[in-house]
Amino acid sequence: MTEKRRPLVDELKKGKFPSFVKEIEKSAAKNEAADQLLDLLERSYEDKRVHWKHGGIVGVRGYGGGVIGRYSDLPEEFPALAEFHTMRVNQPSGWFYTSDSIRKLCDIWEKHGSGLTNMHGATGDAILLGTTTEHLQPCFNELSDAGFDLGGSGSNLRTPSACCGPARCEYACFDTLDLCHHITNYYQDELHRPMWPYKFKIKISGCPNDCTASIARADFSIIGTWRDAIRINQEAVKEYANNGMNIQAEVVDYCPTKCIAYDAEKKEITVDNDNCTRCMHCISAMPKALRIGKDRGATLLLGGKATIVQSAFLSWVIKPFIKLDKEDGYQELKDILESIWDWWDENAKVRERVGELVYRKGMGDFLRATGLEPVPQMVRHPRENPYFFWRPEELEAEKAAKEVAGTEVDE
Amino acid sequence: MMTEAERFAKTDIGPPYFWDMLPQVIKDNYGKWLYHEKVKPGVLKHVGETGDELYTVRVGSPRLLSIETLRWFADLADKYCDGHLRFTSRHNVEFLLTDASKIDPLIEELEAEGWPVGGTGKSLKNLIHTQGWIHCHSAATDASGTVKAVMDDLYEYFKRDDLPAKLKISMACCLNMCGAVHCSDIAFVGVHRKVPRVDDAGVANACEIPNVVASCPTGAIRPNPKAKSVTINEEKCMYCGNCFSVCPSLPIADPEYDGVAIFVGGKVSNTRSGPAFSKLVIPYIPNEPPRWPTLVKAIRNLVEIWVKDARKGERYGEWIERIGWERFFEMANLPFTDKHIDDFIFSVPTFRTTTQFKFTK
Numbered sequence: 001m002t003e004k005r006r007p008l009v010d011e012l013k014k015g016k017f018p019s020f021v022k023e024i025e026k027s028a029a030k031n032e033a034a035d036q037l038l039d040l041l042e043r044s045y046e047d048k049r050v051h052w053k054h055g056g057i058v059g060v061r062g063y064g065g066g067v068i069g070r071y072s073d074l075p076e077e078f079p080a081l082a083e084f085h086t087m088r089v090n091q092p093s094g095w096f097y098t099s100d101s102i103r104k105l106c107d108i109w110e111k112h113g114s115g116l117t118n119m120h121g122a123t124g125d126a127i128l129l130g131t132t133t134e135h136l137q138p139c140f141n142e143l144s145d146a147g148f149d150l151g152g153s154g155s156n157l158r159t160p161s162a163c164c165g166p167a168r169c170e171y172a173c174f175d176t177l178d179l180c181h182h183i184t185n186y187y188q189d190e191l192h193r194p195m196w197p198y199k200f201k202i203k204i205s206g207c208p209n210d211c212t213a214s215i216a217r218a219d220f221s222i223i224g225t226w227r228d229a230i231r232i233n234q235e236a237v238k239e240y241a242n243n244g245m246n247i248q249a250e251v252v253d254y255c256p257t258k259c260i261a262y263d264a265e266k267k268e269i270t271v272d273n274d275n276c277t278r279c280m281h282c283i284s285a286m287p288k289a290l291r292i293g294k295d296r297g298a299t300l301l302l303g304g305k306a307t308i309v310q311s312a313f314l315s316w317v318i319k320p321f322i323k324l325d326k327e328d329g330y331q332e333l334k335d336i337l338e339s340i341w342d343w344w345d346e347n348a349k350v351r352e353r354v355g356e357l358v359y360r361k362g363m364g365d366f367l368r369a370t371g372l373e374p375v376p377q378m379v380r381h382p383r384e385n386p387y388f389f390w391r392p393e394e395l396e397a398e399k400a401a402k403e404v405a406g407t408e409v410d411e
Numbered sequence: 412m413m414t415e416a417e418r419f420a421k422t423d424i425g426p427p428y429f430w431d432m433l434p435q436v437i438k439d440n441y442g443k444w445l446y447h448e449k450v451k452p453g454v455l456k457h458v459g460e461t462g463d464e465l466y467t468v469r470v471g472s473p474r475l476l477s478i479e480t481l482r483w484f485a486d487l488a489d490k491y492c493d494g495h496l497r498f499t500s501r502h503n504v505e506f507l508l509t510d511a512s513k514i515d516p517l518i519e520e521l522e523a524e525g526w527p528v529g530g531t532g533k534s535l536k537n538l539i540h541t542q543g544w545i546h547c548h549s550a551a552t553d554a555s556g557t558v559k560a561v562m563d564d565l566y567e568y569f570k571r572d573d574l575p576a577k578l579k580i581s582m583a584c585c586l587n588m589c590g591a592v593h594c595s596d597i598a599f600v601g602v603h604r605k606v607p608r609v610d611d612a613g614v615a616n617a618c619e620i621p622n623v624v625a626s627c628p629t630g631a632i633r634p635n636p637k638a639k640s641v642t643i644n645e646e647k648c649m650y651c652g653n654c655f656s657v658c659p660s661l662p663i664a665d666p667e668y669d670g671v672a673i674f675v676g677g678k679v680s681n682t683r684s685g686p687a688f689s690k691l692v693i694p695y696i697p698n699e700p701p702r703w704p705t706l707v708k709a710i711r712n713l714v715e716i717w718v719k720d721a722r723k724g725e726r727y728g729e730w731i732e733r734i735g736w737e738r739f740f741e742m743a744n745l746p747f748t749d750k751h752i753d754d755f756i757f758s759v760p761t762f763r764t765t766t767q768f769k770f771t772k
Contacts, residue, residue, distance in 0.1 A: 008700055008701040009701060011701040011702055012555075012556055012559050012560070012701050012702070014563075015559065015560075015562075015563030015566075016525075016527070016563055016566040017471065017473070017527065017559060017562035017563050017566055017569075018471060018472060018473050018525055018526055018527070019473065019525075019559060020473040020474075020475040020545075020555040020559060021559075023473065023475050023476055023477045023480060024475070024477070026477040026479040026480065027477040027478070027479070034477075037545070041544055041545060041553075041556075044544040044553065044700075045544075045553070045556070045700035045701050047666055048666035048667075048669070048698045048700065049544075049664045049665070049666045049669070050544050050547065050548060050549070050550045050551075050664050051544070052544075052546065052547060052548040052550075053548055053659070054548050054659035055548065060420065061419055061420070062419065062420075062422040063422065070546060070548075084546070086546065090425065090426035091426060091498075092426050092427045092428070092429040092432050093426070093429035094429055094497065095497050095498040095499065095500075096429055096432035096433055096437075096495070096497045097432050097495075097496055097497060097498075098431070098432050098488075098494050098495060099484075099485035099486070099488040099489050099494040099495070099496065100485075100494065101427060101432065102481050102482070102484065102485040102488075102496070103482060103485050105478075105481070106478035106481050106482050106485075109478055110478055115477055115478045115479070116475060116476075116477055116478075117475070117476050117477070117478065117481065118474050118475055118476070118502075118542075119472070119474065119476050119481070119498050119502065119504070120474075120498055120502065122539065122541070122589045122590035122591075124500075129475070129545075129546060130546070134416070137415065137416050137417075137418070137420070138415035138416055138418075140420050141415055141418050141420040143420075144420035144421045144422070144424060145420075145421075147424070147427050148426070148427060149422075149423070149424045149425050149426060161500070163500065164497070166441050166442035166443075166444070167429075167433060167437050167441060168437060168444065168457055168465065168467070168507075169444060169447075169457075170444035170445055170446055170447065170457070172442065172444075175442065177429045180429075181425070181426065181428065181429055184425055184426060185425040188423040188425060189423070192422065192423060208680065208681035208682070209680045209681070209682065210679050210680050210681060210686075211499075211500055212500050213500065213591040213594065213679040215594075215679060215681075215686045216591040216593065216594035216679050216686065217590070217591045223681075249723075250723060250724060254683055254724055256683050256684065256685075278681075279681050279682050279683055279685070280680070280681060280682050281682045281683050284682065285724075287446045287447055287448070288446040288448070291446075306583075306586075306587065306588035306589075306591075306592075306593050307586055307588060307593060307651075308586060308587055308588075308628075308651060308653050308656075309626065309628045309651075309653055310628065310756065311755060311756060311757055312588075312593045312594075312688060314594070314686050314688070349625065350622055350625070351622070351625070351626065351657070
């Protein structure tokens with residue numbers, strides 16, 4: 001086969017970092033769409049603009065999501081890209097695979113698509129990049145036969161994702177992988193059949209290091225934490241010190257609440273646990289010497305999202321601590337989640353994320369609707385303005401209480 | 412007989428069960444890991460309460476992978492890892508080994524084919540990015556191309572782990588910001604600078620006017636009942652492209668004026684200072700395919716000043732908080748303009764309401 005000349009795109013075959021152009025070329029050797037994808041990219045580089053049209057509605061039987069329709073705006077010139085849809089395949093929790101499961105995916109995708117993938121998309125799915133409408137259902141049939149299912153897209157529950165958790169991390173405060181798998185399976189209907197005002201993302205991190213970036217991009221962030229003392233191995237502290245670590249400068253001085261102290265003579269660490277906010281700095285700096293506590297669970301946060309529309313939000317605390325035990329099927333967590341969905345579904349405008357709804361309606365409304373208790377852990381500081389509401393029933397209750405008290409005095 | 416196209420697949424089976432994907436050493440030590448240490452850049456060692464050891468070899472990836480490469484990874488996993496591998500939230504490939512003597516042969520085999528091992532500890536992490544001109548309709552710039560150019564230039568920082576702290580660089584090709592670019596040490600984002608063009612007939616035909624009006628963060632869009640379309644107030648539009656997301660007849664891509672903006676100082680982890688948004692430092696860099704030299708140079712400058720000046724343990728934003736943004740702009744040799752001062756809905760709390768600041772030259 002004579003190599004095609006694509007002078008601009010070919011520039012990106014140079015350099016030390018792995019080249020996506022070389023990846024596309026590997027598929028292009030067997031697949032015409034992948035070959036034309038490089039031609040189309042060359043055109044985009046010449047024109048300095050995108051050559052894809054808005055997605056159309058395509059899918060597989062039984063689902064309202066999982067497939068993103070994609071069409072080139074130059075179908076006459078690039079006929080193999082007239083349809084170039086994406087399929088989102090729900091990843092196993094923590095993105096663990098066997099080599100056989102990877103090969104299975106590859107074989108199906110070789111038969112039904114371009115041979116190009118994203119491992120993985122930002123939400124967490126394995127992305128199969130580029131196929132035609134005709135191939136969608138047969139491809140899904142084979143994926144399903146092989147034990148794979150599609151992920152979410154559109155106004156539905158997006159594919160939940162989790163960090164590697166207890167599989168490979170000593171900081172895991174609960175079983176992130178099991179929770180992710182359980183929730184994904186329990187809410188299959190919400191995931192496959194868009195029925196909500198907009199998307200809803202759940203991300204699960206086993207500790208405050210938040211390796212899934214849930215606080216930045218999940219509507220519902222589940223982040224592991226603990227309530228008791230950091231465990232200290234003083235022998236290992238001595239080992240770090242003897243190996244040249246400047247514990248005062250590298251660990252103690254960075255503590256945000258100044259709750260950790262180092263005795264340089266004894267080479268020992270003490271922690272004032274009541275004042276610790278579990279930021280993870282000391283533990284991450286000295287993983288051999290310091291360990292997370294034993295009374296573990298998670299903090300629940302709500303509302304994280306990127307800029308569109310009202311500004312980016314970081315998730316904020318709605319429940320400081322929840323136990324996450326698989327024995328009861330995570331019932332308390334699911335009850336909270338469902339009460340949030342009910343309120344959001346009832347009140348949100350089209351394309352309004354749950355964080356934006358709380359911004360519009362106020363935390364008071366949200367808390368009353370979900371039954372969550374207001375606590376100081378929810379805010380950086382209390383309100384600074386005097387613009388707060390009293391509901392008539394609050395004043396009436398106060399009056400009634402006064403009358404009861406008055407009657408009691410009279411007697 | 413029913414064809415494949417007519418067949419009903421079994422639905423709602425959910426993802427494959429993760430437990431079936433785990434190597435034996437992980438099953439044996441599940442939830443019982445004791446500690447980890449860094450062996451060398453790109454290699455981690457986890458030790459369980461049982462004394463078992465698990466080695467992780469982390470590989471940089473452009474995220475866009477062909478099935479040929481995936482099959483090769485699967486073969487490597489068979490050869491070195493009893494058939495197990497995983498991916499990370501930043502698109503790295505990770506090989507999981509129990510035999511320490513196999514680490515170096517695996518690395519040699521990977522690097523001989525151009526797959527770099529690194530990105531652990533205090534290093535430049537794998538870039539996360541979006542689809543760009545490869546596969547998205549709303550991209551204001553390319554993703555894979557810009558990321559390749561930046562990673563080629565910063566390659567050395569992926570391979571070493573003696574930076575002041577970890578460095579997370581992220582890329583999004585439009586303001587939809589798929590991925591967490593808004594909370595990265597350094598983020599570059601595709602931006603438009605021209606008002607969308609209104610194709611009245613198309614809007615009338617295909618778009619729901621109330622949704623289009625509601626999609627605008629600044630209230631720049633009004634119904635145009637005569638044309639059954641909309642009008643856009645040029646003075647209020649800041650080119651976010653959200654109206655195009657809901658209505659294809661409001662195209663906003665513009666070859667001459669589109670480009671990239673750079674934000675810095677964000678982070679996600681709760682460590683020390685807590686999560687933070689990235690802040691604007693360079694409002695516009697033109698699209699310069701295929702290798703975006705101005706962008707690459709700008710990011711290198713931003714990385715180098717941090718590596719040179721930050722204290723051990725300071726993430727990008729923590730470093731700037733200490734020295735002050737005024738000093739940062741001076742050190743980075745970047746112009747400070749009206750674009751850098753917020754004028755959106757949460758602007759006022761970002762103004763300096765104290766006389767404490769540093770004078771710069």
